Ligand code: FES
């Protein structure tokens with residue numbers, strides 16, 4: 617499942633630095649608001665305004681997948697997503713997956729399978745897999761491979777990443 621790029625509502629109508637607008641959306645289940653001048657990406661708002669540094673900056677060009685977050689359940693590359701594109705939507709980051717102090721089944725499976733080395737790609741991997749299992753709770757191995765192949769891991773952890781996602785799916789990892 618290829619990551620999606622969100623359309624930019626009204627981007628041509630606002631974009632000047634002195635034309636700020638108030639955006640409202642839900643972030644990890646809670647309503648938030650932010651002033652935006654039409655020039656910022658979702659990635660930098662998450663990291664700088666909301667302090668959610670789990671989402672990583674890699675290529676900055678929508679290529680590597682390290683910045684992947686969920687927007688209305690879909691995997692989105694936040695480095696190329698204008699903040700304006702999430703107005704009224706539900707944004708989910710790696711920090712939003714745990715419940716009552718317990719890791720999400722995908723997070724636990726990544727740990728159990730040692731599905732990381734440096735860990736830089738891991739939040740994006742987990743969020744991409746989270747969107748996959750949300751849309752397709754029992755994917756085949758081939759479907760997992762297809763969904764994950766555009767998320768890059770320079771440490772070569774892909775075999776363990778795929779195994780972790782398979783294991784999480786078997787345990788109802790879309791939860
Ligand atoms: S940092 Fe966003 S895709 Fe690479």
Ligand code: FES
Nearest residue numbers: 733737769770771
């Ligand atoms: S674990 Fe290092 S880039 Fe994937």
